[in-house]
Amino acid sequence: MKKKMVLVLAVMLLFWAQGLGQGFAADKLRLGTGVKLIFRMDIVPLAAEEHGIWKRHGLDVDWRAFRGTTTMIKGMLAGSIDLGVGQAATYLQALHRGVPLIAISDYYFAPDFAFYVRNTSRLRRPQDLKGTSISVTRLGGGTHAFGRIVARKLGLEGQVQFISGGGGQAKVALVQAGKADVVVTSPDRMVELVIKGQFRVLLKVADYLPKPWASTIVFAQRDFVKSKPDVTQRGVRAILEANKFVLNNPDWAIAKWREVSRQSEEAARILYKDIQRYLSRDGKLSPKGFENVNRFLLDYKVVRKPRQLAIEKLYTDRFTK
Numbered sequence: 001m002k003k004k005m006v007l008v009l010a011v012m013l014l015f016w017a018q019g020l021g022q023g024f025a026a027d028k029l030r031l032g033t034g035v036k037l038i039f040r041m042d043i044v045p046l047a048a049e050e051h052g053i054w055k056r057h058g059l060d061v062d063w064r065a066f067r068g069t070t071t072m073i074k075g076m077l078a079g080s081i082d083l084g085v086g087q088a089a090t091y092l093q094a095l096h097r098g099v100p101l102i103a104i105s106d107y108y109f110a111p112d113f114a115f116y117v118r119n120t121s122r123l124r125r126p127q128d129l130k131g132t133s134i135s136v137t138r139l140g141g142g143t144h145a146f147g148r149i150v151a152r153k154l155g156l157e158g159q160v161q162f163i164s165g166g167g168g169q170a171k172v173a174l175v176q177a178g179k180a181d182v183v184v185t186s187p188d189r190m191v192e193l194v195i196k197g198q199f200r201v202l203l204k205v206a207d208y209l210p211k212p213w214a215s216t217i218v219f220a221q222r223d224f225v226k227s228k229p230d231v232t233q234r235g236v237r238a239i240l241e242a243n244k245f246v247l248n249n250p251d252w253a254i255a256k257w258r259e260v261s262r263q264s265e266e267a268a269r270i271l272y273k274d275i276q277r278y279l280s281r282d283g284k285l286s287p288k289g290f291e292n293v294n295r296f297l298l299d300y301k302v303v304r305k306p307r308q309l310a311i312e313k314l315y316t317d318r319f320t321k
Contacts, residue, residue, distance in 0.1 A: 026060035027231050032076065034069035034086030038188045039257050039271045040108050040216070040279065041065070041085060046256055047249075048242040057238040059231070067167075073099065082224055083235050088214035089142055089293050089302070095314065096303045100222045103290075103315035105236045105283035107243075108216035112274055113146055113205040116183050116190050118175060119197050123182070126203045130156050135165035135172070135180035143171075143184040145300040146205045153208045175199075187274065191267040209296070214289035215278075217315075225316070236319040240283050247279060283320035290314050 033041045045063045048054050054061045066072040069086030073094050076084055085107050094101055115134070117123045123132065129151070136143040144162055151157050163180050165171025172189060174180040182202065183190075193199040206213070218239060225232050246253045253275070254268045261268070291311050297303045 026055065026058050027228075027234070029054075029059045029061045029231055029235050030080060030082045031061050031063045031235070032072040032081035032084040032086075033063070033065045034072045034084065034090070034216075036065040036067060037261055038186065039261070039268070040112075040275050042260060043246050043253050043257055043275070044085075044107075044239060044242045044279075046260070047245045047253070048238055050256070051242075051245060053238050053242050053245065057234040057241075059234055059238060061235075061238075070094075073101070076101075076221060082228075083218060083220050083232070085216065085218050085239075087142070088217045088290065089145075089297060091217060091219055092290070092294055092297055092309070092314070093303055095309055096297070096305065096307050098307070101219050102222045102225055103217045103219045103285055104225065104232060104319050105218040105239065106214075106216075106280040106285045106320075107218050107239070107283075108275075108278050109212070109214075109280055109286075109289070110206050110274075110278040111146070111209065111213060111215045112186050112278070113143065113184055114187065114190075115147075115150070115202040115205070116172075116175070116185065116194075116199045117181065117202045119200050121181065121200075121202075123202055126150070126154055127156075129154065129182065129202075130159050132181040133161045133163055133179075135163050135174040135183040137165065137167050137171060139164045140302065142302070145296065145302045147184050148300050149296065150203065150205060150208045187271060191270055192263060195264065195266055195270075210292040212286045212289040212292065214286060214293045217285065218283075229318075233319050236283060240280070240320075243279050244281060247276060247281065250276070285315045285317060285320070287311050287315075 031045060035041050069090035072081060072084050072086055075081045091101060134147050136147055139162060147162055151160050165174045172183050175183045190199055250272060254272055257268045258265060294309060298306055
């Protein structure tokens with residue numbers, strides 16, 4: 001009799017376990033990040049994958065890194081991406097074109113672009129930029145606009161020349177070849193050159209921008225958020241948990257980044273300091289930050305055909321409350 005009861009209980013437990021597994025099957029979520037091989041962009045999904053954070057939130061995540069936020073948005077519209085992590089300025093440009101997106105969480109709340117010069121350059125102070133040539137990714141793009149706002153703040157508008165240098169290391173190569181005096185880019189591209197004594201920072205763009213500033217955010221198509229609010233919520237919570245893991249485990253983050261990027265330990269530690277300062281812990285979005293970025297886009301004519309955007313409709317805070 002006891003053996004029969006044990007057998008019955010074992011069968012019941014087996015069916016219960018199968019039913020539980022089916023009932024709580026992980027939901028598919030396709031995540032995109034807007035730049036390849038940038039510490040702050042890659043380390044969070046790497047942490048979520050390696051330490052089971054996606055799984056704890058019932059998610060089966062397919063992560064893909066793109067060559068720019070604009071390209072990622074195209075992938076989102078094509079149906080290959082559900083949630084995207086990218087530049088707020090590019091997100092707002094898409095809204096001005098009528099793309100139905102909605103910001104759902106903050107991610108990294110400061111722009112990290114800087115003006116870099118060769119270590120032997122005569123330029124020592126920001127005011128020394130008068131009469132110089134500045135290499136940016138493309139004329140009319142984000143780095144060009146950042147350069148223009150710095151020039152205006154310094155009273156040098158019209159007294160510097162901007163050169164379209166191309167993406168990645170191409171714009172840096174112009175300075176190395178002596179064809180430009182300054183390059184506007186992110187520290188991930190420059191940190192090893194700074195360590196080697198070839199380049200140095202002349203100024204940081206963040207010091208010349210209005211505060212607060214919406215920098216890197218998480219967003220999605222409005223239809224996805226509307227049709228899958230639970231998956232959206234768990235996606236945001238998982239990203240924020242991974243953020244906290246990265247912030248609480250610097251040794252793991254630095255070692256992992258070195259493994260992925262092949263950068264030196266010194267470079268990884270320098271980049272990690274900015275992550276400690278700016279990686280979002282709570283995902284709270286700043287309405288004023290969006291307002292400042294939008295004003296920047298309009299003032300510097302980065303948006304050619306602007307629309308009237310109501311700031312309160314650019315984002316939702318329902319997933320970060």
